[in-house]
Amino acid sequence: METLAQDLKAAVQTLTEDTRFCHALAYVKDRLPETIRDQKELTLIEAPTGHEEKKARRYMQMLEEAGLTDVVMDEHFNVFGKVTGSANSGKSVLLEGHLDTVFSFGDVKEIREDEEGRLHCPGICDDTRALAANLAVLRALKDAGLKPVHDIYFAGTVREEGLGGMQGMAWVLDELKEKTELLATLSIDGPSGETFYANATGIVDWEVTFEGPGGHAWTACERPSAIHAAALAIAEMTKIKVPTDPKTTFTVSLIEGGQAIHGIAQKATFKINARSNSQEELNRLDDEFIRAFEAGAEAENPKDSCSGRISVTYRKILDVPAGSQPDNARIIQLTKLATLAVGREPNFLPGGCTNTNMAIARNIPAVTLGRGGEEYGTHTLNEWFNPKDVFCCEQKSLILLGVIAGIEGTLKPLGETL
Incomplete structure (x- = not known):
C-alpha cells in the first residue's frame, strides 16, 4: 500500500469536511449544464x-463576468487574471487550459448531440473542455464565499498544439514571474477523470535541407544529388541507438525533393520528430543528428569539385524541454489524494507532453489533470465528448487549489511544502 504524506491527507480531509468547501464541490456538480453550455459556445469559436x-477575447469576458480581477490579455493573446488571496503574500498557484486547437478554419461547423448524450465536434474536448471547467471552478469559489490565502491565477493559454510547442504557457510563466512567486501550476488536458501527468516528455523537431547544382539525369550524371545526400543522411541516422528507459524515439516524418523525374535533384528537405523523457538523451540525439546530416552531404559529394557540391543546412523548428518530478513528489501525492477524494482511482501516467513541461523546466511543481470523462477521437474530425459526471475534474481542481493556496478560516496553505 502506497504511503502518502499525513499532512496532505489531513488537509484534503479538512477541506472535504468543511461546509463552505462542500458547497463549492456541490456547485460544480449542480451547475454542470451551465459549464457544458460554456464549453459549446467556446468550441464554436x-x-x-x-x-x-477571437476565442481569447470571449474567454476574457467570461472570466471577468465570473468575478476574476486584474484580467489581462498579453500581446500573444494569452488571458489571465487572479483571485486575490487574503495574505497578500506575493505567492500563488496557477490553473490553466489552452485556447488553441489542432483544426483549421472551417473544420468546426456545428455541435451534434447523439442519442447517448455525447457531443460531437472537432475541439469539443481538447482543450475547450478545460476552459469551461476552469470557469466553473472560479464561479464555485465565488459562490461558496471561499477566499484563498495565497493568490490563485486562472489562464487561457495560446500555442500549445503542434509547432506552437507550449510557447503560450512559457510566455505566461515568464510574465507571472514578474508579478508573483508561483508555488505550483495545474493544467487541464488529456482524457478521463482518473488520469494525470506530472512528468515531461520533451520534443525536438528538425528541418534539414540539402542543396546542389542539379542537372540532366544523363548528360550531367557526374553531379551530386540532393536526394541521394538526404537518403544517405537518413541511412546514417538509422544506426543511432536509443534507450527504452528513459523512453526515447525519433522518426523522419516528412521528406520531399527534386524538380523533375529526369533531373538530378537540386534540393531535398526532410523533417525529424524526436521525443524523450530525458533532456540528456535529447541533447545526445541532437549531436548524433548533426553528425549524420554532415556525413550524408560529404558521402554524396564527388572528389572532383568541378562538378559542384552538396551543401546542408539544418535548424530546430520545435524544442520542448523534457523533465521529471520524483514519483513521490508531494504534488503527485496530493493529486492522488484529490482523485481518491472525488471517488476515482488515480492513474499516474509516465511521460506526457503538455503545458506542464514548461513549469517543470522552471522547477515549478506541476501536474496536468484529465478533463473528467469519456472522450474519443481527439485531434480528429470525429472527436466527441460525453459530459456525464465530468464534474470530478472541477472538484479535483478545487481540492488542489485549496490545499496549495489555503482557504481563509479553514486551511493554512501547503504550497510552500511542495
Whole structure:
C-alpha cells in the first residue's frame, strides 16, 4: 500500500469536511449544464494555433463576468487574471487550459448531440473542455464565499498544439514571474477523470535541407544529388541507438525533393520528430543528428569539385524541454489524494507532453489533470465528448487549489511544502 504524506491527507480531509468547501464541490456538480453550455459556445469559436485572438477575447469576458480581477490579455493573446488571496503574500498557484486547437478554419461547423448524450465536434474536448471547467471552478469559489490565502491565477493559454510547442504557457510563466512567486501550476488536458501527468516528455523537431547544382539525369550524371545526400543522411541516422528507459524515439516524418523525374535533384528537405523523457538523451540525439546530416552531404559529394557540391543546412523548428518530478513528489501525492477524494482511482501516467513541461523546466511543481470523462477521437474530425459526471475534474481542481493556496478560516496553505 502506497504511503502518502499525513499532512496532505489531513488537509484534503479538512477541506472535504468543511461546509463552505462542500458547497463549492456541490456547485460544480449542480451547475454542470451551465459549464457544458460554456464549453459549446467556446468550441464554436475556432482557434487554430496562432489564431486564438477571437476565442481569447470571449474567454476574457467570461472570466471577468465570473468575478476574476486584474484580467489581462498579453500581446500573444494569452488571458489571465487572479483571485486575490487574503495574505497578500506575493505567492500563488496557477490553473490553466489552452485556447488553441489542432483544426483549421472551417473544420468546426456545428455541435451534434447523439442519442447517448455525447457531443460531437472537432475541439469539443481538447482543450475547450478545460476552459469551461476552469470557469466553473472560479464561479464555485465565488459562490461558496471561499477566499484563498495565497493568490490563485486562472489562464487561457495560446500555442500549445503542434509547432506552437507550449510557447503560450512559457510566455505566461515568464510574465507571472514578474508579478508573483508561483508555488505550483495545474493544467487541464488529456482524457478521463482518473488520469494525470506530472512528468515531461520533451520534443525536438528538425528541418534539414540539402542543396546542389542539379542537372540532366544523363548528360550531367557526374553531379551530386540532393536526394541521394538526404537518403544517405537518413541511412546514417538509422544506426543511432536509443534507450527504452528513459523512453526515447525519433522518426523522419516528412521528406520531399527534386524538380523533375529526369533531373538530378537540386534540393531535398526532410523533417525529424524526436521525443524523450530525458533532456540528456535529447541533447545526445541532437549531436548524433548533426553528425549524420554532415556525413550524408560529404558521402554524396564527388572528389572532383568541378562538378559542384552538396551543401546542408539544418535548424530546430520545435524544442520542448523534457523533465521529471520524483514519483513521490508531494504534488503527485496530493493529486492522488484529490482523485481518491472525488471517488476515482488515480492513474499516474509516465511521460506526457503538455503545458506542464514548461513549469517543470522552471522547477515549478506541476501536474496536468484529465478533463473528467469519456472522450474519443481527439485531434480528429470525429472527436466527441460525453459530459456525464465530468464534474470530478472541477472538484479535483478545487481540492488542489485549496490545499496549495489555503482557504481563509479553514486551511493554512501547503504550497510552500511542495
